[in-house]
Every structure is written in C-alpha cells, then in structure tokens.
Amino acid sequence: MCGIAGLSLHGRAVPDAALLQRLTDALAHRGPDGAGHHVAANVALAHTRLAIIDLAGGDQPLFAGPAALVGNGEVYNYRELRTENQLACATGSDCEPPLHLFRRDGLAFAERLRGMYALAVHDRATRQVVLARDPFGIKPLYTAELPGGIAFASEPQALIGAGLVAPRLRPEARAELLQMQFTTGAETIFEGIHRVLPGETIAIAEGRVLERRRRAALPEGGPAPVTEAEALVRFDVAFRSSVELHQRSDVPYGMFLSGGTDSAAVLAMMARLNEAPVRAFTAGFDVPDSQKGGAADERERAAALARAAGARHETVTVGEADVWRHLPEIVAGMDDPAADYAIIPTWFLARRARQEVKVVLSGEGGDELLGGYGRYRAAMRPWWLGGKAPRTRGAFDRLDVLREAPTGWRDGIAAAEAAVALPGRTRLMAAQALDVADWLPNDLLIKLDRCLMAHGVEGRTPFLDTAMAEAVFRLPDGLKVRKGAGKWLLREWLARNFPASEPHRPKQGFTVPVGAWIGARAERLGPLVAAQPGVMEIARPEKVVALFKAAAGKREGFAAWHLLFYALWHRRHVEGVMPQGDTFEYLAAR
Secondary structure (H helix, E strand, O other): OEEEEEEEOOOOOOOOOHHHHHHHHHHHOOEEEEEEEEEOEEEEEEEEEEOOOOOOOOOOEEEOOOEEEEEEEEEOHHHHHHHHHOOOOHHHOOOOHHHHHHHHHHHHHHOOEEEEEEEEEEEEOOOOEEEEEOOOOOOOOOEEEOOOEEEEEEEHHHHHOOOOOOEEEEEHHHHHHHOOOOOOOOEOOOOOOOOOOOEEEEEOOOOOOEEEEEEOOOOOOOOOOOOOOHHHHHHHHHHHHHHHHHHHOOOOOOOOOOHHHHHHHHHHHHHHHOOOOOEEEEEEEOOHHHOOOOOOOOOHHHHHHHHHHOEEEEEEEEEHHHHHHHHHHHHOOOOOOOOOOOHHHHHHHHHHOOOOOOOEEEEOOHHHOOOOHHHHHHHHHHHOHHHHHOOOOOOOOOOOOOOOOOOOOOOOHHHHHHHHOOOOHHHHHHHHHHHHHHHHHHHHHHHHHHHHHHHOOOEOOOOHHHHHHHOOOOOOHHHEEOEEEEEHHHHEEEEHHOOOHHHOOOOOOOOHHHHHHHHHHHHHHHHHHHHHHHHHHOOHHHHHHHHHOOOOHHHHHHHHHHHHHHHHHHHHOOOOOOOOOOOOHHHHHH
C-alpha cells in the first residue's frame, strides 16, 4: 500500500510545487518508506511509498516511454503479466507491468490485473491522465473538480488539508452515516469530493473527464449448475491460487485471526502453503463479565485454531482505558467515515502486528461472496414469510434523539438495489451483489485500509479476487445457504481440510462492547457529546444525554456509538481540530 495524489489542470497552468508537497505530506502515513513526484506541463503526480515488492528498485513514479505511473496497492499477478505479455520491465515492481499494458492497450489496461490497486498514469503523448481502481474497491481513490482542473488523492483529508476543497458536509450522506454507519455511491460526505467507483477507469485531459468505463467485480448471470463435489474442487483451486498470490511479498507477512470460518479458511490455506508457522494476530477485550453486553470474545477459540494449524499466535487485549485514550486518533483516521465499531480492534491489531510484519491477510469478503450474513437468508424469503430487504431500519428510528427524522437516507441503497438486480440473479445473489457494491468498499474495506495505513501495514483480502468471484458467486443458492446456515460450501471445505475449526458451529458474529463502555462513562460522556457543534446541529442535547445513559441497551448503545463517532469525526475533519489527549479531553477542549 502507498499513497497517491495528483493534478490535471486546464491549459498552460503549471502545478504549484508547494501544493504538491502539501498533498504528499498529507499522505506520508500511507508511505513512510519514501516519496516521489512527476511534473510535466499541466500535470503532476505524487507518491508516498510503503515498500513491499522490489524494496531496492520499486520507487515511484515509474516511467516507460512517454508515460509515468504512480500506484497504491498490489498487482498480485505481476510475474504472470510480465511473462505472458513478454514485457521488458526495468524493475521488479508489481506496478510496472500495468504501465506497459497501458502503453499497449490504452484504457483497457486494467482488465488483466488481479489485485487491489488505485493507479494514476500520465501519458504525455496523448496529454491524458488515467485513473483506475480495482473491481472490489479494496484500495481508495478520490477526485475533486476544481475551478482550474481536477485533483485526486488516496484520501479526502489530503484534498482538504492541501486547501483544494473546503470540508462542507452533504446532509444526505450525513443521514446515511448516522442511520447505516457508512455512506454510498460515488459522492462522499464532503461536497465536491467523489469516489472513483470500484472497477472504474477514468480518462482525464486538460482538467476534464473525457471517458469512464467500469470493470465488474462479479460475473453476470444466474446460478450455474454444479455438483457439491465439483464446487468443492473449484473452490479449493481458486482459493489456493488466491492465497498464494496474496502471499507474494518481499517483507514478512502474517494474518488476522478471529474465531470465524473466513479467517479459519485463510489460516488453513496459509498453513498448507507455508513451511514456517503462520504468524496470526487476534484481538480480545478486557471487559468484566457483567459489562460484556453480549460482546463475543474470540481469543480462546482463535488460540485453539492457531494450535491446530501450528501457527505462531499473538493476542492483543484491548481494555476500556486503551479505547478512551486512543479513540480520537482512531476516528481521525476515518476521513471517509465508517462508524463501524470494528475500527477499534482493527487499529490495535495493526499496531501490534507492525512490530513483526508489514503485510497481513484477513477474511473480509467471505460472507459477501459465499452467502454468510443472516440478512441474506431474510432476503431469500418472500415478504409473506418474513422476508425483507437489507437495511430497511436505521439506527435512530423511533429513538426521538435527532432534531429531524432522517429522510432519504436509504436512497443510495435503493439505487444500488436496482443496479444489481440483473437478469437471472436470485434474491440471494442480488443481496450479495448489493453488499459488494456499497457495504464492502465503503465500510469494511475503508476500515481495513485506514486502520492499517495508520501503522504502515498492508492489508490483503484473498476472498476478494476476481478469479474467486468467478469460481463461487454463481454457485446455486443451496451451496451457499443450507439448513439455516450460510457459507455452506466453505463450511464443507473446512470440514474436509481443517476439521478442528468445527465449521458447522453456529455463526457467532463479531461484536465490540461499545455499549458497555459508553454506559459506564455516560454521566461524563453524554454531556460532552451533546455539546459538540456537529451534534448540536442535528440532535437535541437532553435527548443525547438520555441516550447515553441508556447505552446498555442494544439499540441505544448502537446509536450512542454512532453519535460518539460522529462527534469525534466532525471535530477532526470539519472543525479541523487535531487529536490531542484522550476522548474526554479532546471533546472538552475549546
């Protein structure tokens, strides 16, 4: 992973060196191992490097003829691309083959890539800048149209911090964040900043967008006929290939291990492919039994999995004091906000893992590709049997906390539902595709990217691979959901390949005891949150205080967490106050 940024200006305008440096400085945390610039005519590219492949020769920008490239992420099949296309590469960088493919194939260059990437290419011959993002949206990329052209960067905060865009909020996106914990579509929560969509390639010239094209993450069509035996073989081949590619690294790597089936499968395959013990990291919470509030502690189960696989296992214990001390810093990293409480253990895991490794594999995407969530089973049923569309109820519904009931907060999801309902897809496939379109890139993957980048760690997701999607997305519904359980095929694969994982145990789900933590500090925390300018604008202070006092309740705790997240996020990214002190000191400071 790295950070990239750049400018494409109108006419004969010349990029300002100080502005380019401000963009680079804002992305320094993404690339602590070096930085580079390319400026030609009215175009500038910037790169901050986290060195993973070709440590000595992989500095960027990369050059080939009249073209220059900067990239964030990894192109895992870079060796195959070099060999199959007979590319004469000057470096061992995984990002150099895409540069040569661009010179040969133009805007179609990304069709052959397997990986997670956000790439920017400047072609001096055509005077174009081309941006490309991987099909699942694992790596972020944002654009902003300016009076003098177009700017882009790996994070919105870089565009704001460089003075290119003011941090003005879109009320529609704020409503999405409060109700769903993430925002949807191409528009971000900031006016004037847009996401390059997953799989999108954009051609820009003279500071204007000329063309957009998009590569789908999921195959079209309905379920394909296949037996369970055939499906298991197909999964094994595709999963082995994907994990093998995701392990390509010139630096030490490990994995994040929970007690669930997705990370158990990653562990099992890594143990198969590695002679040395797999390095595995698990988070748990230091919470008294009386305050757990239903929080699942996966440490014991993860330790058992690690022992069975012969892994070298590390446990990270997260206590309440640790959370209050570091929460402003954690939330500050979520500039494109996702109020997912899993940012807490992910941030602490990344901090610990960085002491030993620079790359971690994780299980994100297993539920989405193989049908794991309970909401999928609800979506499969017709409405008269209790079926319902995903995300029809918001976090603040019927709580009477906000000054005005959020409206239109589901419009983005509804638009995505219509877009993914392709001919032949079952209700289950449509629900999976909906999550792949928005929930995955705009919640889970933002969480992983920002929390790991805060510590200079690269996160890799072997389930989120186009070849994996081809192998499993069009499986019959009965190979995904059976006997009331999701991910049937994955469970059967684990039963044969890693029986110690007990794959047919009921899915427990991962929770964080935020309600218990908030409730224990409600007397102090509630008034602080209620008094924040961002919260005062949208919520009644006395109702906020009452909500925090009731945070031991599941719904109340969830809503209180959203408000706490939003208060901290607004203070950093709208008011511009840098984190200083613990949560209470940060909120109290004036």
